[in-house]
Amino acid sequence: MQRYSLFSLARNALTSHRNWQAAWRSPPLRDHYDVIIIGAGGHGLATAYYLAKNHGITNVAVLERGWLGGGNIARNTVTIRANYLRDESLPFFVKSVQLYEGLGRDLNYNIMFSQRSMIDVVQTYPKMRDLKRRMLAMDIYGSTYEPISVAELRRRIPSLTGGGPDSRLPIIGGMVHPNAGVARHDAIAWGLARGADDYGVEMHQNTPVEKLLRRSDGSIAGVATPRGDVFADRVAVVVSGHTTTLTETIGLRLPLRTYNLSAFVSEPVQPFIDVVVNCPDSGFYLSQSDKGELVIGGATDPQQSFRRGIKESVFEETVSGMLELFPSFKRLKLLRQWGGSLDFAHDASPIVSKCDVPGLYLSCGWWGGFKAVPAGGLTLAHLIATDQPHPLIESFSLDRFNRLDYVIESGLTSTR
Numbered sequence: 001m002q003r004y005s006l007f008s009l010a011r012n013a014l015t016s017h018r019n020w021q022a023a024w025r026s027p028p029l030r031d032h033y034d035v036i037i038i039g040a041g042g043h044g045l046a047t048a049y050y051l052a053k054n055h056g057i058t059n060v061a062v063l064e065r066g067w068l069g070g071g072n073i074a075r076n077t078v079t080i081r082a083n084y085l086r087d088e089s090l091p092f093f094v095k096s097v098q099l100y101e102g103l104g105r106d107l108n109y110n111i112m113f114s115q116r117s118m119i120d121v122v123q124t125y126p127k128m129r130d131l132k133r134r135m136l137a138m139d140i141y142g143s144t145y146e147p148i149s150v151a152e153l154r155r156r157i158p159s160l161t162g163g164g165p166d167s168r169l170p171i172i173g174g175m176v177h178p179n180a181g182v183a184r185h186d187a188i189a190w191g192l193a194r195g196a197d198d199y200g201v202e203m204h205q206n207t208p209v210e211k212l213l214r215r216s217d218g219s220i221a222g223v224a225t226p227r228g229d230v231f232a233d234r235v236a237v238v239v240s241g242h243t244t245t246l247t248e249t250i251g252l253r254l255p256l257r258t259y260n261l262s263a264f265v266s267e268p269v270q271p272f273i274d275v276v277v278n279c280p281d282s283g284f285y286l287s288q289s290d291k292g293e294l295v296i297g298g299a300t301d302p303q304q305s306f307r308r309g310i311k312e313s314v315f316e317e318t319v320s321g322m323l324e325l326f327p328s329f330k331r332l333k334l335l336r337q338w339g340g341s342l343d344f345a346h347d348a349s350p351i352v353s354k355c356d357v358p359g360l361y362l363s364c365g366w367w368g369g370f371k372a373v374p375a376g377g378l379t380l381a382h383l384i385a386t387d388q389p390h391p392l393i394e395s396f397s398l399d400r401f402n403r404l405d406y407v408i409e410s411g412l413t414s415t416r
């Protein structure tokens with residue numbers, strides 16, 4: 001792999017940047033691999049990367065129906081954090097943030113990771129109690145969450161001028177999560193793809209998987225695509241909101257529902273917010289991108305669907321909540337809006353698991369799965385390579401729904 005550095009940049013400048021190697025190859029699709037990964041999003045690519053890097057399994061094809069990194073990895077609002085509550089979730093998300101800290105160096109790719117902190121603006125006492133409970137749980141696992149006063153909150157976010165004592169929901173305090181940050185979504189996908197390609201993994205874009213194929217003994221045989229059937233003894237479904245559309249092709253029903261989650265950005269403005277701001281009581285969150293745009297998100301659509309857009313009522317609720325706390329933002333023009341399909345398990349925790357079909361592995365239920373990309377890939381790769389769950393995902397098995405052993409973890413509802 002051609003290394004990226006100041007020297008390679010300078011050397012390539014001398015030839016007008018015409019001699020850069022392609023970041024990944026486009027080899028012909030073969031009809032047999034050791035492992036097929038369906039979905040070239042963050043989790044699929046991270047799985048491919050760690051399968052090759054940690055387990056030496058390189059005869060791997062990643063099949064992507066569109067273009068690499070064009071799904072939710074390209075659509076999310078890039079918040080990375082580990083302020084979870086449950087003993088099952090916390091070590092996983094703490095590990096994921098730690099992996100993010102070293103990922104740029106590991107991949108030799110600038111993922112623009114900026115650990116800028118997240119501040120929760122709290123407006124109700126039940127929410128404050130909930131967050132303080134989280135703080136105590138997080139303390140055990142080495143993740144930091146600290147209360148701050150209203151005065152300190154306003155000092156750190158000067159544009160937060162609403163929510164005064166006479167308002168409908170006055171601000172009563174804040175919580176700071178210093179480990180939280182943001183990273184560039186495309187760079188995560190491209191860096192992981194380049195890293196996996198360097199080990200020999202093949203990425204095949206424009207290759208939609210139409211159905212899963214089983215042998216007569218019930219085990220997985222491979223997948224059907226418009227480019228022909230492709231066979232493998234191990235197949236991983238890593239397609240985010242579209243998991244059920246694939247698993248139902250072999251009659252496998254999962255405890256998942258798909259919802260549209262939307263976001264929007266403002267026109268670029270001068271830098272004025274240097275943290276991720278989360279307002280769980282008002283139902284929105286925002287951060288400022290390196291380009292200067294405000295990146296704003298709210299809740300999911302109330303109904304299940306596979307649509308990817310913005311719903312007028314969700315948009316209105318998000319904007320009205322935001323303007324109560326940040327009245328000066330009413331002068332901002334909005335630039336773009338979009339949505340993405342996410343699948344939710346009934347307990348709001350992910351499923352990284354084997355299932356009743358031998359050789360078939362699932363990674364789904366990623367409600368807020370951008371932050372989980374490195375640990376999700378690391379642990380799914382371990383599962384595929386060893387057929388045993390990594391200790392970090394033992395509680396995220398599909399079997400927990402049979403045992404009623406749920407991991408009820410809603411995270412913080414307005415920040416994914």
Ligand SMILES: Cc1cc2nc3c(=O)[nH]c(=O)nc-3n(C[C@H](O)[C@H](O)[C@H](O)COP(=O)(O)OP(=O)(O)OC[C@H]3O[C@@H](n4cnc5c(N)ncnc54)[C@H](O)[C@@H]3O)c2cc1C
Nearest residue numbers: 039041042043065071072073076077079209340369370371
């Ligand atoms: C608006 C929005 C904001 C979000 N904000 C955050 C956030 O701030 N923080 C956070 O942690 N998470 C956030 N998320 C969630 C996060 O984006 C997802 O949980 C995560 O990206 C899912 O994993 P992925 O990257 O592998 O998914 P994807 O990138 O969606 O990858 C799945 C891939 O599978 C492909 N695929 C689907 N069906 C097939 C098929 N039949 N054959 C072949 N390929 C197929 C898709 O094209 C896609 O490329 C947000 C999501 C949205 C929509």
